[in-house]
Amino acid sequence: MLSRKTKYGLKALTFLAKREENEPVSISIIAESENISQKFLESILLSLRKAGFLGSKKGKGGGYYLLKRANEIQVAEVYRILEGPIAMVPCVSLNFYEKCDDCPDESVCSVHKLMIQVRDNTLKIFENTTLEDIIIKA
Amino acid sequence: MLSRKTKYGLKALTFLAKREENEPVSISIIAESENISQKFLESILLSLRKAGFLGSKKGKGGGYYLLKRANEIQVAEVYRILEGPIAMVPCVSLNFYEKCDDCPDESVCSVHKLMIQVRDNTLKIFENTTLEDIIIKA
DNA sequence: TGTAAAATCTACTAATCCTATAGGATAATA
DNA sequence: TATTATCCTATAGGATTAGTAGATTTTACA
Numbered sequence: 001m002l003s004r005k006t007k008y009g010l011k012a013l014t015f016l017a018k019r020e021e022n023e024p025v026s027i028s029i030i031a032e033s034e035n036i037s038q039k040f041l042e043s044i045l046l047s048l049r050k051a052g053f054l055g056s057k058k059g060k061g062g063g064y065y066l067l068k069r070a071n072e073i074q075v076a077e078v079y080r081i082l083e084g085p086i087a088m089v090p091c092v093s094l095n096f097y098e099k100c101d102d103c104p105d106e107s108v109c110s111v112h113k114l115m116i117q118v119r120d121n122t123l124k125i126f127e128n129t130t131l132e133d134i135i136i137k138a
Numbered sequence: 139m140l141s142r143k144t145k146y147g148l149k150a151l152t153f154l155a156k157r158e159e160n161e162p163v164s165i166s167i168i169a170e171s172e173n174i175s176q177k178f179l180e181s182i183l184l185s186l187r188k189a190g191f192l193g194s195k196k197g198k199g200g201g202y203y204l205l206k207r208a209n210e211i212q213v214a215e216v217y218r219i220l221e222g223p224i225a226m227v228p229c230v231s232l233n234f235y236e237k238c239d240d241c242p243d244e245s246v247c248s249v250h251k252l253m254i255q256v257r258d259n260t261l262k263i264f265e266n267t268t269l270e271d272i273i274i275k276a
Numbered sequence: 277t278g279t280a281a282a283a284t285c286t287a288c289t290a291a292t293c294c295t296a297t298a299g300g301a302t303a304a305t306a
Numbered sequence: 307t308a309t310t311a312t313c314c315t316a317t318a319g320g321a322t323t324a325g326t327a328g329a330t331t332t333t334a335c336a
Contacts, residue, residue, distance in 0.1 A: 005295080035241075040295065041300080058302075059306095059309085085139075111272075113272060115140065142323080179322025197334055
């Protein structure tokens, strides 16, 4: 299941990507437009800023803006920052690998093999999709 | 993330599928072989029995056994019983559909569109994979 | 008929995660 | 200096997850 955090994050990013001007947009504007709790969105945008996707400006006329072009931001990157591993099991994660404590030998685990397939497929989609691709023009 | 419940369930099912005889195997045998907490596995096998994958026999010499052949049990079915929806967002789920409360119009939601792709891909894998396919012979 | 083995059922608990909120600190602008 | 907006830390409530405990029922077998 996708967390609201990631969902809101993606929505906020595409909201910014849709705009013609890349000028700062305040949290309250984004929150209202996308029906997101403002305080919750605040912490999400902070994460995205720290991860290098967004820049921010304080004070009057301030807000958040994209630091890269929409076609340079992969869904995969955003997902990993907000949601964590793309893999469904830590033992098949490329970026967050962890051994399963119940599994003596991964090469003989049927779940392992299956989940590698799922990871590869999902990864392909998330890496080949950028913000630009998921913008839907009104 | 795949829950331990589903992971253990799949492991238990493949454990049973690997055996030549389809005679009852006690929970304790399965739990020990697969390094699973016995009491936890107990509740998982109960779900799988109620869902029609397993039969059970009480008393001495009792245990659980497969009710179908390994190539007749899709991973997708097991997943839906133990984990729930295959889709990452309720609004793109085929079997567990729910409207998002923050989304006035799904057709204009960029996350929605993206998650349909992921669902279709994962679904294809889970539907085309049966227990027989994920058995790894020792 | 008695006993052991095994599933069944109900209830509970501890820990973790998710979603969201509160409130003050900091910085920029006018 | 007042206002606006981000920044940051802390925390609360609820849901979910993973597991435990214990009593009950059913069956095989001696």
